[in-house]
Amino acid sequence: MIILNFFLIFLIQPAFSQIYEERLPSLIENPEKPKTGSKYFGYNFVMKTNNGNTKFIVGSPKSESRTGKVTSQTGELFSCEYSPLATSCVRPSNSLARMVGDSPDMIPESLNLGLTVFSQTDKDIMVCSPQKTLNCSNGMQNPGACYVAETGKELAQDFDECTKAVHQDIMILIDFSHSVNQNEILESKKWTKSVTSQLDIQNTSNVGIIKFSNAVEVEVGLGTCKDQRELNQTIDKMTLKQLHTNTGAAVNLAMKELRNSPRYHDENCEKFIIVLTDGRANDQDVLKSAVDDVFNSDVTLYTIAVGNFNKQQLLNSLRNKSENLYTVRSYFELSKIVTSLAQSITGSREDNIGHNELWQAENGIAGTFGKTVNVWSLLVGNVGDVCSGGI
Template identity: 20%
Template sequence: FNIDPVTWKYFTRNNDVGFGYRVIQRDTSSFLVSDPLVQYSHNTRGQVYSCTVSQETCLPVTINVPSEAVNMSLGLSMTKDTQSSNSVCGPTIPKDCKVLTTLNGMCFIMSGSDAVSAPIPSALRSCPLEIDIAFLIDGSESVEDVDFVKMKTFVTTIIQSFSNCSSQFAIAQFSTGFEIHSKFEAVNDIDSWRKRIEEIKQQKGWTYSAKAINKLVQSAVKILIVITDGRSNDEPHLRGAVEKAEKKNIIRFAIGIGEAFDDARTKQQLHVIASAPVAEHVFNVTDFDALDSIREQLEENIAIEGKFTNKSKEHDKGVDEGNNENGIDSQYFFLLSQPQIGSYFGAEVCVVDLNCDSKTDLLLISAPTYVDSHSEGRPYFTFSVALVGMAGHRGRFGSSLASPADLNGDGFNDVLIGAPLEEDRQGSIYIFNGGVDQINPTYSQRIAGSSVRSGLQFFGQALSQSSLDHSGDSLPDIAVGSKGAILLLRSRPIVFVDVKVTYSPSKISTSQTNCTKPLENTLTVCFNMSRYKHAITDLAANISYTLKLDAKRYNHRAYFLPKNHVLSDAVNVTLEEVCKDHPFLIEACAEDYLNPLLNELMITFEGLPSQSLENLQPVLLPWIKNTTLWMLDYEMNCGSDNLCVDNLKMDLSFGSANIEVGIMQEINVTVFVENKGENSYNTHFTLNYPFGLSYRRIMPRVGRANCHSIDGMRGILLGETICQVNKPLFAGNASWKKKLWHNFFKIYLFHKKHTSNPSTYILTYHLRLGWPYVPFKWDTSWPGFLYCLKHPK
């Protein structure tokens, strides 16, 4: 995230479009660049340049290329080791052999003083030796005539498939006796070979395979293919014959045909004949008609053995060995091949040392032509985890890979990935940050070639595997290749900004019980910028910020003048704390005493150019929050211990001592509450009364009074009225007096006489008071009012 997306240094070689194909930062003052496409003589292709950063010049490096290294594309691959030595290679040297032209390569080791070693290898590899393949076919009595013909056809097909290679073939038949039908010779005319094989007559007789192998190993056999349909009659001699073949390094394939090999002992004979591992050198088919089903696999295995190719035997796996800077680390990384054909999986490989301990932690392998519905290119670093770039681009993401350094100073090496075809071939590079045991799969920065320099093409086609400080600011710089150019990009110094908001006064006063007059306050915002893991001091930035007072409320209780709850400002900061004051007003109403103001601060950071760093600008750590909330609370006035201890007293009286049911329509109760202690919060009292009464209203309505009630049920539930006392704050040394009014229901009590006229009784209720804070149970034998005064502790 901290790479400056502006070109610091630009190097080119005019019309040499291949310049910039590979780049190595060799030391803090210079780097190597290759142009493997430049043709400066008929037989010479490829050039390596040494570029001096301070002079911004690139000069050719003199490398004595042997005359046989024709058009080697010098610099098509380059790498660097820990000893500051650089390897420069050219892998396209043609060598004409008998039937094909091979491509060979040579490398040169360059020291820091541009001294170049002799080529490695010193001479080109000679043409591949001829592959001598001998067929030993079973002509015993157990093979039917028609099956013997099928066997000969199978041999002809195998020979034809290798007829264009430098191979010689021999054919021998075994039964009781042994007969060589064709000695080793090349296939110049396949038709004559086919006719010669068709003329082979079946011997009939027993199956003496050990004797036949003993006879055949006396010839210069490279590969031996034994085809048989049953158990050997000279089994005791079989192992000795095979040992002779093993000593001569003869590679042996065994093909068993028919049900005889269902027997374990007979099948074991095939395992004895064949080379190890038997899984690749033993073939079983049910009958002669099935021979063609194994032909392709047999041809592939023969080709592998004949060319000494160490191909993995697992067709769905690749094995790569990781090494470290101090030597080989015997850890292997197994990576599943990708199923998409043509994805070019393995085009680029990059070892990653995440924790900077000189040991490989991850192996990054790219498939730059992997295509899905959103993008092109996909590097992998585990069995299933892939890194992806910006969606919507067909950019060959993963065409170049590098893990050059810890770019952001967090202690973990980071990864660079090139996508040279993005944005109509202008190209881009991506930065992925390393972490504990993994790479963050979300890129932290994308740098488009169009933003770095106009006119670039294929930006990101090459990335240096190391990242050194070329600018002298103690920060790593990266080298990126594009078509015909190399660009140096610098790291920006990272800074941390500590934000602090304070208020004066620090609390909102609660001494004012109404909100007619706004309270004055001052908000002070402070910014303290500090360095993040570097020593650069010439740093400055502009911080734009926006303050929103009471940001979480729709009806705002605070505002700046002229009555606006939002204020925007900016301040320039250096490595010293900078503060700024902003006066504002608060409408402090008593009902909000338990609801503090949440004021929002949003900042925007912009680094200012540093003259000492050639106008390089600092960058803010990305995990610094740009939006924060700062609370301004109401004061509690609870003494030095900040713990409120109230002292509540309560008194009440009826408007009348007697209640005449059916005559009086209302009854009032006067409640007096007093707080002789410190502030009391959310104070309330509860009034319980018998069935027949219903709460109506509270008087007077001035002040903060709120009651709600539930009417009683005859014989089941008492009526209940709960009243808040100056919610939320009942201040110390304050009193509260209200009159509660209740209505009567019509109540008719009937005598047990059998008459139709009801009689009305006059009921007298007595006031019954309990000690404050202590709830009382209703005594059904003595009706009356029960009060309970409550407040939270």
């Protein structure tokens, strides 16, 4: 940290975390001074002034708190009374983490209280927890939450409960045409087994498989395989067909399978068609009407395009949203998209904004939070301190 007369120059590295006021620099540090691991004290904060007195409400998203019988990294807010000569920071007796961390389904470490802190009114401080996660019987759910800091009251409290189980009916269409060689077929099978292994076939996900070339065949009827072992054995037995690429006929057959499912009209069952192909469809007219049928239904279409495709033409022909189109250069790169596709289907995608921001702060990429208080003052929080964090 270098301060020149009337100028403020910050050299901020992951090992330091501070807020400075220009005319009389001072430091506010984490009062608990943890010995290991940054607690990200100072990641976000608000400043309150009353009759000349200044108080900071400082977020520390990785501070530990005791909820019930367990100590967890819930995050916390600290109250810091500030003056140029002395600063006193304490964890309030009405700890926000203790007030909100006792939900039976909630994973306390997901709260990261202090990740977002802002002043809603002259009196209320609001704290948001975008990573809040519930451990529900049907899997992890990420509702997020916002709280009033002083009372722990949650906005939209119905989000604090697990939602009803969502099921999936999924038809996977695999290109077995002449352009796909034996080794590439093996990679297609491997990829299909990897994707389906991330689904809950025994409880929530019904899977069907169609292979297509000039002929179109149902290899696995929707929901007929009741566990992963049985499904894998069936996939391994699939044989090469070749000749043309009748993608449209395959989509039509997939829609027939989905409509025959007793869950087709169930609003708690999501329907998907996943097309894995490396070539232009030979039945373009049939494909157009088949895709129209998909988009007039509640079915979501994903396309996995292998090789050199004109992306825009592919999007147009399959009417895909760009986020529903995956492209890889070869069949041997299919493994790169297994997790993201499975998470898109099940709704458990982990690219959480808060998680990414904290990771960046920890690695020195980000983690500086600044506020201009008035024309003379600049406050900067640098949270990457490996021992504490501070403002």
